[in-house]
Amino acid sequence: MDDTTTGPARRSVLCGLAVGLLAPGVLAACGTSPATNTGTTSTGTGKPGDQVAALADVPVGGGLLVNMAGNGRLLVVRPTDNEVRAYNPTCPHLGSTVSPPAGGVITCPTHGSQFDPATGAVRKGPATTGLTEVKVRVDGDRVLLV
Template sequence: MDRRSLLLCGLAAALSACGEPAPRKTGGVGTARQGDRVTSSASVPVGSGVLVDMPGNAQLLVVQPRSGEFRAFNPACPHVGSLVNPPAGGVITCPLHGSAFDPATGAVRKGPATSGLSEVAVALSGEDVVLA
């Protein structure tokens, strides 16, 4: 086998081993319903938050702005839909165009987004954060 054929064969094997790319996650609750567990309260740091995978290839941003207070937001930036990052330094930021949001309310602090993150109702049930 010549060098070119060997390289093409190796590339084809590598691509087939990788399979199809994973679908891009969307923001929201996906196929979850009221009462479904979102995450454990212990996994959400006070003053920060985490992106949580939801059924149906979706994600939620769960935050704990103050001890024992849990809120959740659809992490899709209202500007163009890119998923925002969890809070850092007291702000939620969109990596695509730099919009900034308040981690306690989801309100827009800096554009280009002109509206805040959509809140998703959650409640504490024992040690779990659940959809309300």
């Protein structure tokens, strides 16, 4: 018997099984339930002075999707150690939620638009406008709405 012909078939079955087992989790992660969201929940009501994140939870060069009171979300990013910004994470192309920065760029997973984490400006379409900034400031170890 030649094992080289059964190896790939066996791998396909295992991969299919893995997808089948992971699918419920993947689907749950795509849902809108706050319990499955990867962001944190703001304790505030969306008013000036409300904390939206702990500074330590916003990685330098990355960011964090935050669930605000109500159904709003906020993308808090930290382009450099001393610089924190926040944007409405709704992609201006067709409304998907953009991902926190990776590799120096904010990317929309739906059609690949890319945005500058420091300004929210478009780097690559199909989006033609940038992300809408939400003013925040750092107060000690907290990121607050302005």
